[in-house]
Amino acid sequence: MKIINDVKxxxxxxxxxxxxxxxxxxxxxxxxxxxxxxxxxIDYAKEKGLIAHGTTEVTKEYVNQFDVVVFALYPKVLIExxxxxxxxxxxxxxxxxxTGVKGPIVYKIQELLRDDVEFVGAHPMAGREVYxxxxxxxxxxxxxxxxxxxxxxxxxxxxxxxxxxxKILGFKTIAELSPEKHDEMIGFLSQLTHCIAVSLMTCKExxxxxxxxxxxxxxxxxxxxxxxxxxxxxxxxxxxELLSQMDxxxxxxxxxxxxxESSDTEKMKSIMRTSTKRRAFFDKK
Amino acid sequence: MKIINDVKxxxxxxxxxxxxxxxxxxxxxxxxxxxxxxxxxIDYAKEKGLIAHGTTEVTKEYVNQFDVVVFALYPKVLIExxxxxxxxxxxxxxxxxxTGVKGPIVYKIQELLRDDVEFVGAHPMAGREVYxxxxxxxxxxxxxxxxxxxxxxxxxxxxxxxxxxxKILGFKTIAELSPEKHDEMIGFLSQLTHCIAVSLMTCKExxxxxxxxxxxxxxxxxxxxxxxxxxxxxxxxxxxELLSQMDxxxxxxxxxxxxxESSDTEKMKSIMRTSTKRRAFFDKK
Numbered sequence: 198m199k200i201i202n203d204v205k206x207x208x209x210x211x212x213x214x215x216x217x218x219x220x221x222x223x224x225x226x227x228x229x230x231x232x233x234x235x236x237x238x239i240d241y242a243k244e245k246g247l248i249a250h251g252t253t254e255v256t257k258e259y260v261n262q263f264d265v266v267v268f269a270l271y272p273k274v275l276i277e278x279x280x281x282x283x284x285x286x287x288x289x290x291x292x293x294x295x296t297g298v299k300g301p302i303v304y305k306i307q308e309l310l311r312d313d314v315e316f317v318g319a320h321p322m323a324g325r326e327v328y329x330x331x332x333x334x335x336x337x338x339x340x341x342x343x344x345x346x347x348x349x350x351x352x353x354x355x356x357x358x359x360x361x362x363x364k365i366l367g368f369k370t371i372a373e374l375s376p377e378k379h380d381e382m383i384g385f386l387s388q389l390t391h392c393i394a395v396s397l398m399t400c401k402e403x404x405x406x407x408x409x410x411x412x413x414x415x416x417x418x419x420x421x422x423x424x425x426x427x428x429x430x431x432x433x434x435x436x437x438e439l440l441s442q443m444d445x446x447x448x449x450x451x452x453x454x455x456x457x458e459s460s461d462t463e464k465m466k467s468i469m470r471t472s473t474k475r476r477a478f479f480d481k482k
Numbered sequence: 483m484k485i486i487n488d489v490k491x492x493x494x495x496x497x498x499x500x501x502x503x504x505x506x507x508x509x510x511x512x513x514x515x516x517x518x519x520x521x522x523x524i525d526y527a528k529e530k531g532l533i534a535h536g537t538t539e540v541t542k543e544y545v546n547q548f549d550v551v552v553f554a555l556y557p558k559v560l561i562e563x564x565x566x567x568x569x570x571x572x573x574x575x576x577x578x579x580x581t582g583v584k585g586p587i588v589y590k591i592q593e594l595l596r597d598d599v600e601f602v603g604a605h606p607m608a609g610r611e612v613y614x615x616x617x618x619x620x621x622x623x624x625x626x627x628x629x630x631x632x633x634x635x636x637x638x639x640x641x642x643x644x645x646x647x648x649k650i651l652g653f654k655t656i657a658e659l660s661p662e663k664h665d666e667m668i669g670f671l672s673q674l675t676h677c678i679a680v681s682l683m684t685c686k687e688x689x690x691x692x693x694x695x696x697x698x699x700x701x702x703x704x705x706x707x708x709x710x711x712x713x714x715x716x717x718x719x720x721x722x723e724l725l726s727q728m729d730x731x732x733x734x735x736x737x738x739x740x741x742x743e744s745s746d747t748e749k750m751k752s753i754m755r756t757s758t759k760r761r762a763f764f765d766k767k
Contacts, residue, residue, distance in 0.1 A: 386695055395738060409629065433742070469713060473707045478692050
């Protein structure tokens with residue numbers, strides 16, 4: 198299946214990400230429909246021209262018309278939705294998602310899904326510290342990475358179509374990773390960083406610190422403003438991997454702490470040089 | 483002493499911060515001189531109009547002409563300089579510094595200094611991940627905090643003059659803290675954050691991670707590109723305070739980790755809510 202002009206897209210879950218997908222696809226000329234829980238989100242998205250139509254009711258008649266379905270739901274709700282309504286899909290439909298954890302999601306979905314529809318997992322690594330379709334903004338994809346996580350159950354065409362979707366949405370890079378590699382990587386780059394930011398932010402009352410706060414603390418805690426329902430679910434879905442990344446970080450932090458404790462300047466400087474050298478790769482891109 | 487128009491400023495140490503002070507003061511119409519180790523820094527600063535004149539030689543004849551002296555040196559070098567050359571100051575001169583740790587510096591300087599000159603400690607909380615006078619840029623002060631750390635040895639006029647300097651340099655906020663409170667605050671807001679960033683950056687080889695890295699990891703490691711000589715000195719000068727801030731962070735991080743380990747969603751969410759609430763204070767300013 199290739200994504201071509203007469204494809205109709207359904208977005209299930211009109212939040213920040215679902216709404217941004219809808220905006221990007223509508224602006225490209227596709228017909229985009231939506232299913233979401235709140236009527237006000239549908240009304241808003243229609244008024245702003247993000248979608249052509251939408252509904253809060255899941256009916257076969259509505260679902261049946263779409264060629265590609267993007268799920269922008271919380272993981273558990275996504276699984277429940279598919280268990281309940283997968284009978285409504287048109288045969289041959291391509292399904293994808295935006296979930297931030299892949300291993301526990303992708304295999305489960307592929308196992309429970311009908312044989313005549315294909316699910317290709319995807320993770321758009323884009324977001325903001327605000328939520329809801331009211332904050333939808335396709336420009337968040339511009340400098341972001343889009344990761345497709347196929348399994349042996351996926352077809353070459355399905356994988357290619359899912360990658361094409363990332364491309365037309367405007368992502369900077371499209372990558373392919375196994376669900377396991379994805380979760381390891383995201384456990385480190387995204388989940389661990391959120392754990393660090395949250396822990397740092399909860400160390401002290403902050404009101405009296407604001408006047409003295411420079412960019413360093415602000416940068417390290419930007420993501421400490423966190424959607425507790427979503428992140429709690431994502432952390433627990435990737436628990437083993439996340440805990441091992443947290444242990445790795447604690448080891449490194451304790452190593453630096455020991456070097457300070459013993460005033461081991463050579464060790465301290467060697468750690469800082471490694472850090473400086475490794476950070477430099479990020480400046481080049 | 484008030485900072486008025488016919489005051490002559492001497493900057494000792496023409497690096498990023500010294501050079502930015504020089505630029506701001508010269509642009510305001512003050513006569514600014516400089517003493518620094520490398521002739522090329524003097525040449526560059528003169529050519530770019532950051533200073534009126536400068537020298538690599540410390541002579542009484544040169545030092546003697548200035549009313550305000552700003553030291554932008556590493557802590558140890560600063561103490562050594564004053565021990566060696568304080569006889570060269572004109573009587574009544576105001577001395578200040580830019581050092582990131584105050585307790586071990588301010589009292590030592592005030593103890594060793596002649597009675598007819600006044601030292602008021604200051605910490606301009608501005609910086610970049612680049613170094614040297616070639617990167618001097620007075621705009622780094624615009625959104626930054628300037629903290630004056632007076633002691634009982636300081637005069638009201640001296641403190642006011644030092645605050646005025648922060649104001650004319652263009653800092654957003656001018657605050658006053660005791661050297662001890664300053665070091666506690668900086669141990670948390672600045673040194674701990676650098677320890678976290680460095681530890682995170684040294685966890686893994688980074689070259690293969692670049693393609694998957696979103697804003698979170700980039701934000702948390704921006705300050706991981708670090709000047710090891712300067713930070714090593716600052717960490718050790720503030721060792722006791724920094725170690726206690728590191729312990730506080732480890733406690734909070736372990737608390738979050740335990741809640742994940744035991745899948746205690748109520749605890750996880752409660753931590754995240756505190757984090758979100760505390761981070762919100764930073765959005766308002």
